[in-house]
Amino acid sequence: xxxxxxxxxxxxxxxxxxxxxxxxxxxxxxxxxxxxxxxxxxxxxxxxxxxxxxxxxxxxxxxxxxxxxxxxxxxxxxxxxxxxxxxxxxxxxxxxxxxxxxxxxxxxxxxxxxxxxxxxxxxxxxxxxxxxxxxxxxxxxxxxxxxxxxxxxxxxxxxxxxxxxxxxxxxxxxxxxxxxxxxxxxxxxxxxxxxxxxxxxxxxxxxxxxxxxxxxxxxxxxxxxxxxxxxxxxxxxxx
Amino acid sequence: xxxxxxxxxxxxxxxxxxxxxxxxxxxxxxxxxxxxxxxxxxxxxxxxxxxxxxxxxxxxxxxxxxxxxxxxxxxxxxxxxxxxxxxxxxxxxxxxxxxxxxxxxxxxxxxxxxxxxxxxxxxxxxxxxxxxxxxxxxxxxxxxxxxxxxxxxxxxxxxxxxxxxxxxxxxxxxxxxxxxxxxxxxxxxxxxxxxxxxxxxxxxxxxxxxxxxxxxxxxxxxxxxxxxxxxxxxxxxxxxxxxxxxxxxxxxxxxxxxxxxxxxxxxxxxxxxxxxxxxxxxxxxxxxxxxxxxxxxxxxxxxxxxxxxxxxxxxxxxxxxxxxxxxxxxxxxxxxxxxxxxxxxxxxxxxxxx
Numbered sequence: 304x305x306x307x308x309x310x311x312x313x314x315x316x317x318x319x320x321x322x323x324x325x326x327x328x329x330x331x332x333x334x335x336x337x338x339x340x341x342x343x344x345x346x347x348x349x350x351x352x353x354x355x356x357x358x359x360x361x362x363x364x365x366x367x368x369x370x371x372x373x374x375x376x377x378x379x380x381x382x383x384x385x386x387x388x389x390x391x392x393x394x395x396x397x398x399x400x401x402x403x404x405x406x407x408x409x410x411x412x413x414x415x416x417x418x419x420x421x422x423x424x425x426x427x428x429x430x431x432x433x434x435x436x437x438x439x440x441x442x443x444x445x446x447x448x449x450x451x452x453x454x455x456x457x458x459x460x461x462x463x464x465x466x467x468x469x470x471x472x473x474x475x476x477x478x479x480x481x482x483x484x485x486x487x488x489x490x491x492x493x494x495x496x497x498x499x500x501x502x503x504x505x506x507x508x509x510x511x512x513x514x515x516x517x518x519x520x521x522x523x524x525x526x527x528x529x530x531x532x533x534x535x536x537x538x539x540x541x542x
Numbered sequence: 543x544x545x546x547x548x549x550x551x552x553x554x555x556x557x558x559x560x561x562x563x564x565x566x567x568x569x570x571x572x573x574x575x576x577x578x579x580x581x582x583x584x585x586x587x588x589x590x591x592x593x594x595x596x597x598x599x600x601x602x603x604x605x606x607x608x609x610x611x612x613x614x615x616x617x618x619x620x621x622x623x624x625x626x627x628x629x630x631x632x633x634x635x636x637x638x639x640x641x642x643x644x645x646x647x648x649x650x651x652x653x654x655x656x657x658x659x660x661x662x663x664x665x666x667x668x669x670x671x672x673x674x675x676x677x678x679x680x681x682x683x684x685x686x687x688x689x690x691x692x693x694x695x696x697x698x699x700x701x702x703x704x705x706x707x708x709x710x711x712x713x714x715x716x717x718x719x720x721x722x723x724x725x726x727x728x729x730x731x732x733x734x735x736x737x738x739x740x741x742x743x744x745x746x747x748x749x750x751x752x753x754x755x756x757x758x759x760x761x762x763x764x765x766x767x768x769x770x771x772x773x774x775x776x777x778x779x780x781x782x783x784x785x786x787x788x789x790x791x792x793x794x795x796x797x798x799x800x801x802x803x804x805x806x807x808x809x810x811x812x813x814x815x816x817x818x819x820x821x822x823x824x825x826x827x828x829x830x831x832x833x834x835x836x837x838x839x840x841x842x843x844x845x846x847x848x849x850x851x852x853x854x855x856x857x858x859x860x861x862x863x864x865x866x867x868x869x870x871x872x873x874x875x876x877x878x879x880x881x882x883x884x885x886x887x888x889x890x891x892x893x894x895x896x
Contacts, residue, residue: 310731312781313811314839354567354779361779366840438570439803502675508569
């Protein structure tokens with residue numbers, strides 16, 4: 304198992320960083336879960352937030368309540384424990400996606416660039432088992448790994464000033480769904496009719512780091528029906 | 543009609559802020575909140591509010607408001623020019639960094655802020671605005687927060703109270719501990735992504751606050767910094783104070799509205815004790831940086847917090863009896879000697895006439 308290292312963000316945060324370790328995602332998820340549980344038990348005084356990212360877990364603390372030395376030692380002790388225990392089960396989300404051309408402005412270009420037919424692009428995109436590695440960029444924006452390597456393409460050279468909410472997109476090794484209207488440079492190949500983020504929800508984001516995601520193709524009629532009611536999706540409890 | 547401030551003119555970049563939307567970064571939700579947390583706390587303390595009550599953050603200049611309540615106690619923390627026009631047309635200058643009781647029909651014009659980018663307007667009892675995700679902070683970029691996530695606009699801004707409580711008025715009697723000298727940095731988290739002399743350059747060259755700065759980040763104009771192998775990293779977490787360097791080599795010091803994560807290498811982080819001062823910095827200001835250890839940064843923050851607390855604990859109460867000469871009071875340091883803290887309710891304050 305690769306060692307982790309600690310990097311500093313001033314006097315309010317540090318990262319426990321796993322670099323390129325192949326098991327970085329599962330170790331970050333395990334440490335995140337363990338640290339949240341410890342905090343809920345009243346341990347880790349001064350902990351403010353935990354932010355999982357691709358290679359590291361960011362730990363934010365209040366320097367008026369604790370010190371870096373103290374909270375770093377506590378987190379590294381937890382890290383040593385979690386490295387020896389199996390990861391917790393993850394939630395699995397089945398997100399409906401309509402790949403119809405009205406929602407897929409880049410599908411034809413993606414097909415041309417990858418040498419696949421549009422249907423083959425859709426088949427590969429919806430066959431993969433994705434993992435949420437982190438949220439960032441926008442409220443509720445989840446970065447998903449697990450994209451079929453045949454679909455790997457750099458970001459668009461000309462980012463769009465406005466990508467519509469719900470757009471299902473890929474770039475490089477990642478997949479994502481834009482939770483809100485936003486500028487964006489990813490390739491758009493479908494749209495999800497359901498909301499992923501709502502300030503009125505608790506928690507406000509549907510997805511969380513460590514969750515798994517599958518995309519389920521739907522036709523435009525089903526898209527219209529779901530878009531009209533916008534039910535809040537529930538996850539399966541996977542393993 | 544329910545009590546309100548009627549916003550006749552919103553000011554250039556006025557927004558509702560508090561101490562930020564904490565605890566939701568893992569969902570990609572930025573913290574936002576006051577650029578100068580010390581100033582926000584002072585404004586609230588002057589009107590007897592809890593430290594994190596929502597205030598109007600005023601940038602460069604402020605709004606023109608009319609009181610649509612029987613009375614309201616207000617305070618502006620920060621070097622802003624305040625002009626009161628009463629219903630009968632009489633005009634007076636009001637001092638900042640103290641509280642004032644205004645009455646229905648009074649108009650308060652908050653003019654230029656000199657010596658700080660931001661100032662804070664607090665009202666006793668707070669604004670009657672529902673928090674969004676537990677906070678009254680506004681993130682303009684994400685459109686997240688009260689008032690539709692937008693800057694202040696003209697119209698009624700509702701107040702919780704229709705009447706100011708009994709006084710006394712409060713005044714700041716000693717300068718807040720913003721500090722001076724170099725801005726202190728802790729190298730990292732990706733200092734090793736830069737050439738060896740880049741950190742030395744950052745620590746030895748003056749930088750100027752760029753004109754294209756905003757609540758999200760401050761552009762540092764000065765010598766460019768160089769990456770060893772490109773600016774891009776796997777996105778990781780950011781804090782206010784992070785200095786990220788995109789491919790053009792121009793450092794950006796991230797502020798209150800920073801995104802939760804980012805994909806540019808970060809060479810260093812400004813310490814938390816220097817964030818209020820950075821939040822007040824105006825385009826054109828010159829900044830010099832110095833490296834410190836984390837232990838030194840923590841000690842600086844603790845010392846600052848103690849000093850802020852001492853300032854807030856020593857707010858003096860003043861009983862209005864005709865004109866006051868703030869400058870003279872400061873010079874003579876008489877303020878703390880003339881109060882008992884339990885005076886009778888006071889009449890509407892008066893000050894120098896223009």
